[in-house]
Amino acid sequence: MDHQRVIRDVTARLPRTSTVAEACQTMVDALAQFTPATIAVLLHVNDQLRCVAATGSWQVFATVAPDAGIVGRVHTGGRPAVVPDVTADPDHIPVRPDVVAEVCVPVLDPAGRPLGVLDLQWTAPADLAWWRATAERVAARLGARIVALGGPAESRSEKLLRHAAAMTAASTERELLCAAIRAARDVSTLAAAVLVLCGRGGPRLASPPAAPGELEARIRAELTEAGPAALRRIVERVHRYGAGYTLGEAGHPPTLEHEPLVRAGVRTLVAVPVGPADGGGVLLVADERLRRPDAATVNLMELLAGQAWSCLDRLRTLDRLRKQANSDPLTGLRHTGPFGQRIAHATPGRTALLAIDVDGFKSVNDTYGHQAGDRVLVGLARALEGALRQGDELYRIGGDEFVAVIEVGRPEEAVRVAERLTEAARRIGRTISVGVALPRHGESPELTLRRADQALYAVKRQGRDGVHLSAA
The missing domain is CATH 3.30.450.40 (GAF domain)
Incomplete structure (x- = not known):
């Protein structure tokens, strides 16, 4: 093999190329005239070794991780690899089943920085030492041409x-x-x-x-x-x-x-x-x-x-x-699933639960029908939302049952918020009963809600349309 002729041929062709891709393919084509090896040029683009030019094989990888395979090892280390038996090298990436040997050299810019690799794989014995020397020389010329054309880049x-x-x-x-x-x-x-x-x-x-x-x-x-x-x-x-x-x-x-x-x-x-x-x-x-x-x-x-x-x-x-999965389709309020998640993170002494029940709601459904009842619930939901403060949360957990979760500094503050809710209900012609409870240390959320419900029933027993605070 006349390796000087290979180098002269590549050297003559590269200056006539006008793009990086053309330069890489020109070199691959020139080398392919002198060896039956599978040849590929992979350049480092956007954190990948991207195949820019290659001869045919059953699988040419479009991109390879910069530390994967023999090509990644050569690119990362900046040193050529000569592999006489690819089955003995765990880093070999098979592109065809009959490959027996591989030579891979770095493509460097004139300052010695890696741009990518030139990889050759043979299916029959070859003079690998000679091809390593030749590949290094043509890769150096390719690296200089790539830099002259502006360097490797994505299209x-x-x-x-x-x-x-x-x-x-x-x-x-x-x-x-x-x-x-x-x-x-x-x-x-x-x-x-x-x-x-x-x-x-x-x-x-x-x-x-x-x-x-x-x-x-x-x-x-x-x-x-x-x-x-x-x-x-x-x-x-x-x-x-x-x-x-x-x-x-x-x-x-x-x-x-x-x-x-x-x-x-x-x-x-x-x-x-x-x-x-x-x-x-x-x-x-x-x-x-x-x-x-x-x-x-x-x-x-x-x-x-x-x-x-x-x-x-x-x-x-x-x-x-x-x-839709987390909200009540009628009122748009969040329902029991999100409510359970919220009260599970209630802060003892700071989070208050306000259990809310619509007074006389059953009579609305019995007298005027469920559509009228739905309108009452929607109107009440909007009124209660408007009366809550920024950051307070309102849930619908049953037919006419609502719960507000609010953050307060003192129990009296929770009572004042509850009274604002009763006033908002009165403004739209309805009344509500509200029970207030603050979580105790070590108390489960379910027990806190049960105490709020008990406070609500205390309001019902006292004539409805009011607020009651559960004992601390």
């Missing part, structure tokens, strides 16, 4: 896939929206991204990730000052006409919808619809630089917006199902 499609995975894994709406904004910046290569979402209160700006850039901060400030009407105009325009790539060139006045963005300094804008027209929103991706229209950027942003909306819709559906 925009690969970035989109990575960000899509992050959005799918988001467990909260804020986490998802922050991930979508970061993805829009990264994939578009533009400086700023803003999400506008519509809801019952009208369109709003989604919360940004930590430390938004200067342009993004200006855009958010201008849109906030312009108000909901300006946001609504932007959303309506994008949903009516579709995605757009807008340039703010001198001498071309902006439309009304774009004026706040122009004031913020935007000269390039990609705007794509998010979700349905009647409840979705819009993704705005912008830059202060004047960039030429790029259909690929718009397409990628449309894919990103579609993925973001699918994930957002899934999170909202799961949240709605959780609320």
Whole structure:
């Protein structure tokens, strides 16, 4: 084997390449002319060794963990590996069943920093020492060419896939929206991204990730000052006409919808619809630089917006199902399951339970029917909620039975809150009886609730429409 010829061939071809991927594939193709080995170049991209170029085999791994296999060992240690018998090396990753030997060398930049690895695997005996020397020399030339071309990097499609995975894994709406904004910046290569979402209160700006850039901060400030009407105009325009790539060139006045963005300094804008027209929103991706229209950027942003909306819709559906599972379908109040969890964490001497019963409720059902009774319960639930303080919690645990869990400093404070509830019931033409109990040290939540119920029945015996505090 004329190894000098191999090196000369690779050396001649690499300068003519214009991308990192092309350089890697050119070298693989050049080596493949001189050996039947399975050849692959894996570069370190986004915490993975990503296969950028390879000859055919039954399985070429798209990505490998940077510390996995012989390739990971070589990349991490920065030293070549010559494996005459792959069955004796536990780190060997099989890509075909007949491989017997492997040579793997690091691809280094001119400063000696690892960029990835060049891996060769043979199915028959080969001069591994010669190939190690040759592989090291061509890998050095490849490393220099990669650096000259800007270094290893993800394509925009690969970035989109990575960000899509992050959005799918988001467990909260804020986490998802922050991930979508970061993805829009990264994939578009533009400086700023803003999400506008519509809801019952009208369109709003989604919360940004930590430390938004200067342009993004200006855009958010201008849109906030312009108000909901300006946001609504932007959303309506994008949903009516579709995605757009807008340039703010001198001498071309902006439309009304774009004026706040122009004031913020935007000269390039990609705007794509998010979700349905009647409840979705819009993704705005912008830059202060004047960039030429790029259909690929718009397409990628449309894919990103579609993925973001699918994930957002899934999170909202799961949240709605959780609320349905934890709440009373008639009044919307939480019911016995969450109540049990809450009182299990009651603080002795600080948490008060207020057992509430609607006076004369059975006569309402018997006289006017259950629909009228349901209306009474709903109206009373809203009145009691309105009378409670911030942080107090109200549960429906039976037909006409409610319990409020409140944090107080003294028993007298709990009694005052209970009296506010009775006053709220009177204002809507109903009366209630309320029993109050504070947990004792070592007392089970069930026993505390039983004492509150006993205090409630004491009110009933005294003529209803009142409050009674259980003995401490």
